[in-house]
Amino acid sequence: MTTPHEHIVTGFDDEQRRLTAEIVRMGEMAAAQLEAALDVVARRDDRTAARVVANDDAIDALEQEVSQDVVRLALRGPLARDLRVILAALRIAAAIERIGDYAANIAKRSAALALAPPLPQVEALCALGTEAAALTRHAIAAYRDADTGAARRVREADARIDAAYSTLYRELVEAIEHEPRIATSATHLMFMAKNIERIGDHATSVAENVMYLVSGEDDLPPREKRDDSPSLAP
Template sequence: MNNTHDHIVKSYDEEQGRLLGEILRMGEMAAAQLEAALDVVERRDDKAAERIIANDDAIDALEQEVSHDVMRLALRGPMARDLRVILAALKVASDIERIGDYAANVAKRSMALNLAPPLPHTRGLGALGRLAVQQVRDVIAAYHAKDADAAQRIRARDAELDTLYTGLFRELLTYMMEDARAITPCTHLLFMAKNLERIGDHATNIAENIWFLVHGEDLLPPREKRDETNTAV
């Protein structure tokens, strides 16, 4: 009887390990996609941008695998602690999939941006992007380690990304008002910047799910938000 029980526990642990591996692989792919997208903006490389857009399908496929594995684990009647692992995995995979989508969107916009002469504001976009990449990589590492304290620090750092985004947003609006020829390329940059800001929000969602995974329903401390673009003039 004990042997059967041990086998079931071992099998369950192996499936959880497989699920974790899939999510970590998804996270690495999404972070690499984002880095590549930022690189093609700098290099104005349409061919590389097309490859990034095509690669988004691989992240979507992995999310489907995660969903199937979560369903299989859920049907085995998990205990409360294991149920948190399963719920967090489903939510984290969804956030990573969205991060991959936003990275692909940045690559798509870069191709439209390349139709106009280079703008100096792509440097500001690069700084915003590097911070977004760091948030994604750090939060995936925190998820791997089940480190709620690291997740809380990453969550708090989102205010820094919001500040950079708001600054770039205002700078681009000013430039557009000064030079009508800049309206189209600056609009593409605004959408790209918003994609990066949303990636930061999804990294924050993952951080909150790490907290839930470790602490259950215990409330998180309040978080500062500094996206002031709704009030920017």
């Protein structure tokens, strides 16, 4: 016969597994959203861009489900480590939701970009975005597997995205200086690149919360940053 304590523990574990699965699904959706936005940019497909933007609602809805599941877990009167599960889940879901938002922003700007002649820097933008999507998937896998080693590698890899973003930013500034008529298109690319750089930051936030979840490590040393470009509104 199951004791009340065992019932509570089993119920908590079941709900935690459900919560983890929802967050993993949410992360996969956000990464796919970014990849779809990049495809729209590369193909200059403004019709598909609208669908990518609309898909962001599904990520937002899933974040609400995660929040409700977190509340149910909290009402079970969890122990200290269980509280880390709850807090990390909230932080990670919020980071993934922002990744989805940034992917939608990229798709929105692609519609305007498609109206102007293509710029060669689009290729570098898509390469940057592909790396950010991969980083997001690695961060989600680290959460799924409670793998602090993988989480640390994600945290370290974000510096490469920073560096690539800074390089692309400088190239776009130089392109505008040499050919002012492309200023509007190049500015759209700058903001899209900044969105991608911020996606890398949020993937890193997921990784840092994996480290907090597993080890309670919440006071990490400053990570390496290689973004030396002027600040842009995200």
